Amino acid sequence: MDIAVLAGVGLALFMVLFGIISGGGDFAAFINIPSLFIVIGGSIGATIAANPKDIGFKIVQISLEALKEPKIDYINLLRTLVSLSEKARREGLLSLEENIEQIDDPFMKKAIQLVVDGTEPELLKSMLQIEIDVMNSEMSLKRGLFESLGAYAPAFGMIGTLIGLIQMLKSLNDPNSLGPSMAVALITTMYGSIIANAAALPLAEKIGKRMINLEMEKTMIVEGVLSIQAGENPRILEEKLKAFLPANLREQYEAATQEATA
Numbered sequence: 001m002d003i004a005v006l007a008g009v010g011l012a013l014f015m016v017l018f019g020i021i022s023g024g025g026d027f028a029a030f031i032n033i034p035s036l037f038i039v040i041g042g043s044i045g046a047t048i049a050a051n052p053k054d055i056g057f058k059i060v061q062i063s064l065e066a067l068k069e070p071k072i073d074y075i076n077l078l079r080t081l082v083s084l085s086e087k088a089r090r091e092g093l094l095s096l097e098e099n100i101e102q103i104d105d106p107f108m109k110k111a112i113q114l115v116v117d118g119t120e121p122e123l124l125k126s127m128l129q130i131e132i133d134v135m136n137s138e139m140s141l142k143r144g145l146f147e148s149l150g151a152y153a154p155a156f157g158m159i160g161t162l163i164g165l166i167q168m169l170k171s172l173n174d175p176n177s178l179g180p181s182m183a184v185a186l187i188t189t190m191y192g193s194i195i196a197n198a199a200a201l202p203l204a205e206k207i208g209k210r211m212i213n214l215e216m217e218k219t220m221i222v223e224g225v226l227s228i229q230a231g232e233n234p235r236i237l238e239e240k241l242k243a244f245l246p247a248n249l250r251e252q253y254e255a256a257t258q259e260a261t262a
Contacts (some may be wrong), residue, residue: 002069012198035188042156081224085234150200157192
């Protein structure tokens with residue numbers, strides 16, 4: 001579970017509620033069922049229409065998936081690749097077959113299996129790059145789903161506001177009803193803005209950043225596996241792969257390495 005998503009969305013909603021309550025407003029005045037139907041139903045319907053059916057009809061499932069944070073352990077990945085490199089250097093590439101079942105990452109498992117099977121380096125790199133491209137394509141579609149929702153929610157909020165204004169104009173002969181009618185008309189705009197800015201757009205941006213991190217992880221695996229296949233010195237491979245680590249993780253890895261060798 002991605003705590004940042006829950007904490008961020010929760011904080012945004014809490015601040016909205018806090019603003020309503022602290023302003024002395026009647027909380028019940030901000031609840032309007034027809035407005036909710038217009039904004040939520042309309043924006044979800046438009047989002048489904050704007051995306052491929054395999055993505056659009058899974059909007060609830062994809063929303064739940066967005067709450068799960070993929071685990072990327074760069075340090076453990078680096079150590080694993082260096083360890084495999086050292087073993088391949090000592091015992092040959094075929095010896096890595098013993099380690100395949102111990103690898104949890106399907107992408108890395110496939111990469112090592114291709115090395116053991118004697119796949120040509122260019123073909124190996126091409127096959128793995130295709131998998132990375134497919135992953136990026138799938139995640140781009142999921143990101144686009146939330147971007148669509150973030151674009152349509154405010155639009156349907158405005159549609160609801162226009163509906164409310166039209167209904168308000170019908171009661172111009174009753175001045176006492178103008179204020180409440182205007183408030184109801186504006187509620188749909190508020191709903192649309194909240195859905196877009198507190199949930200849909202942040203989730204779209206989150207998925208985009210996850211895609212970058214996952215691509216970095218898989219690129220690191222490809223570089224490591226190709227170096228193992230080429231028989232590079234494990235120390236050279238280690239230095240090459242350390243470049244993929246963020247600065248804080250690189251310092252952590254180097255500190256742990258120095259402690260182990262001390």
